[in-house]
Amino acid sequence: MMTLPNLLNEQAAEILAYKAVSSEQVKKFEPQAAKNADCSMFELMTRAGEAGFEVLKTHWPKVTKIAVVTGNGNNAGDAYILARLALQSGMQVCVFCENIERELLADAGLAQREWVAAGGESKNFSCIDFSDFEIIVDGILGTGVEGEVKQSFQLLIEKINQTAMPRLSLDLPSGMHANTGIPMPICVHADITVSFIAPKLGLLTGIGKELCGRIELTDLAIGKAFYQLVNVDSQVVNWSLLNPIKSRPVNGNKGSFGKVLCIGGNQGMPGAIRLSAESALRAGTGLVKVYCHQSSGLHVASGRPEIMLQYQDLEAALNWCTCVVIGPGLGQDQWAVQKLDHVLRYLTTDPKSLVVDADALNLLADKKDKTNLYNIFSKLPACILTPHPGEAARLLKVQIKDIENNRYLASENISKMYGGTCVLKGAGTLIQTAETQNKNQCSWVCNGGNPGMATAGMGDLLTGIISAFLAQGMPEQQAAIYAVCAHAEAGDRVARQYGQRGMIASDLLTPLRAIINGL
Numbered sequence: 001m002m003t004l005p006n007l008l009n010e011q012a013a014e015i016l017a018y019k020a021v022s023s024e025q026v027k028k029f030e031p032q033a034a035k036n037a038d039c040s041m042f043e044l045m046t047r048a049g050e051a052g053f054e055v056l057k058t059h060w061p062k063v064t065k066i067a068v069v070t071g072n073g074n075n076a077g078d079a080y081i082l083a084r085l086a087l088q089s090g091m092q093v094c095v096f097c098e099n100i101e102r103e104l105l106a107d108a109g110l111a112q113r114e115w116v117a118a119g120g121e122s123k124n125f126s127c128i129d130f131s132d133f134e135i136i137v138d139g140i141l142g143t144g145v146e147g148e149v150k151q152s153f154q155l156l157i158e159k160i161n162q163t164a165m166p167r168l169s170l171d172l173p174s175g176m177h178a179n180t181g182i183p184m185p186i187c188v189h190a191d192i193t194v195s196f197i198a199p200k201l202g203l204l205t206g207i208g209k210e211l212c213g214r215i216e217l218t219d220l221a222i223g224k225a226f227y228q229l230v231n232v233d234s235q236v237v238n239w240s241l242l243n244p245i246k247s248r249p250v251n252g253n254k255g256s257f258g259k260v261l262c263i264g265g266n267q268g269m270p271g272a273i274r275l276s277a278e279s280a281l282r283a284g285t286g287l288v289k290v291y292c293h294q295s296s297g298l299h300v301a302s303g304r305p306e307i308m309l310q311y312q313d314l315e316a317a318l319n320w321c322t323c324v325v326i327g328p329g330l331g332q333d334q335w336a337v338q339k340l341d342h343v344l345r346y347l348t349t350d351p352k353s354l355v356v357d358a359d360a361l362n363l364l365a366d367k368k369d370k371t372n373l374y375n376i377f378s379k380l381p382a383c384i385l386t387p388h389p390g391e392a393a394r395l396l397k398v399q400i401k402d403i404e405n406n407r408y409l410a411s412e413n414i415s416k417m418y419g420g421t422c423v424l425k426g427a428g429t430l431i432q433t434a435e436t437q438n439k440n441q442c443s444w445v446c447n448g449g450n451p452g453m454a455t456a457g458m459g460d461l462l463t464g465i466i467s468a469f470l471a472q473g474m475p476e477q478q479a480a481i482y483a484v485c486a487h488a489e490a491g492d493r494v495a496r497q498y499g500q501r502g503m504i505a506s507d508l509l510t511p512l513r514a515i516i517n518g519l
């Protein structure tokens, strides 16, 4: 397996905030990291409270009335520190807790006593009334949550979510599973989450990304020591963190930049494959040909004479290309099955780079012999599967909720079962590559993109971009990462200029071109 070249630019490689880890790693290595950085655990908690207070003042500078809601563990400790600092700066603060008589243990107990000594007022949850306050600070549960949140806390969280007040969560929204982002079964819906030491996996993808709101990360000044001890579980990435794409050789010709064959566009479905072909061109492919149903040809090529067309002799088309895309608008009828089987047969003896999307994924899901597919795909120079959660569920024969309940695991399972790189689309798209020599580089999570991109054809565009990068010589993992990031960046640029609503896939083509040229 080829080792991944250094994709991250120099500046990004240093940014610890982009190295996501599991909560188990945080728990395991936090004490040692603190020790190595000459910081006591109470000092660490103090820094967490201070960091939370700084974020509060920065984002809500006019707020002076603060409700701090606490649980019984160290997350509560952070909250007590924040409460005391706010009180001492002249704000009106009340801490709400489960039982005001209960003395918390260890460092959290010390933070609680400092709060009381500073003259802080505490009340039981049962008398909670948020009407006197302007903001809620959530210090109920952090990484210590185990199993389903207990009933009384669920009711409290529901109450917090029902208010129209802004919510600041400490470390993670209370009730969220730190590794998957899943509410257990309910969690605070934060406006801002100030996350400590390292970003936890679940905050970055799927529902977790929504429930955290904006994430502010602080390493509490022990980040360097911490990352000397841990293995990064997933690298956060976006276009601004990647090294620019190499410029084209001056003497290049269209043959130097690859020949992409896009197979799809069954009867009545010309749009998807057209979008893939067009984005393959805009992302720099030398030559792009669409192999589609004859009835779709006119629509596929209309207004875009640069796209070549072919309706027959798939064998010749496969011989011609350097990279194959299959799936957009392929359908699932006999025509579609024949085309996919032809491609699979062809690649068994003549391996070429492959991108599989949409209906081709659905057809693969139906195939019983996964070992055969694995054997074909893992021997290709590159193989990238690009499911959205629905397609991912079919590929793994599970429900969509099972995919969303643990997107990291789902993408890993697809990659393992089918033998290629899995791009699991959606908020916080994951790129799970097959195992490399450096295991840390297997999982990537894109923090670009926006919900405006949840619209027809957006995925077809991504497929085309991936194929373009493969055709221009990028290795599998790099092509997947660069394409996901370029696609997300294009969506973000369109959203910045015109807003998210009403965005359509073709809007991304012009910015995409600028992006990959470093503009």
Ligand SMILES: NC(=O)C1=CN([C@@H]2O[C@H](COP(=O)(O)OP(=O)(O)OC[C@H]3O[C@@H](n4cnc5c(N)ncnc54)[C@H](O)[C@@H]3O)[C@@H](O)[C@H]2O)[C@@H](O)CC1
Pocket: 041, 042, 044, 045, 046, 048, 071, 072, 073, 074, 075, 076, 077, 078, 107, 140, 141, 142, 143, 144, 145, 146, 147, 148, 149, 150, 153, 170, 171, 172, 196
């Ligand atoms: N000194 C430290 O160890 C530091 C800890 N930090 C904070 O501490 C947090 C982790 O602290 P802890 O490990 O004490 O855990 P938490 O404070 O997140 O949660 C543990 C508490 O929640 C209760 N609990 C667990 N599962 C529950 C459930 N399902 N329903 C209701 N209650 C439940 C436990 O009985 C315990 O009281 C981090 O998220 C972070 O906020 C930071 O302050 C950095 C320093």
Ligand SMILES: Nc1ncnc2c1ncn2[C@@H]1O[C@H](COP(=O)(O)OP(=O)(O)O)[C@@H](O)[C@H]1O
Pocket: 358, 388, 425, 426, 427, 428, 429, 448, 449, 450, 451, 452, 453, 454, 455, 456, 457, 458, 459, 460, 461, 462, 487
């Ligand atoms: N909420 C979101 N945030 C970021 N990106 C999103 C969001 N929703 C969708 N996208 C992106 O838009 C694309 C949609 O792809 P897909 O569902 O396959 O659409 P289609 O099949 O219509 O082409 C994916 O790249 C996905 O990651």
Ligand SMILES: [K+]
Pocket: 075, 138, 139, 140, 141, 142, 169, 170, 171, 172, 173, 174
């Ligand atoms: K919390």
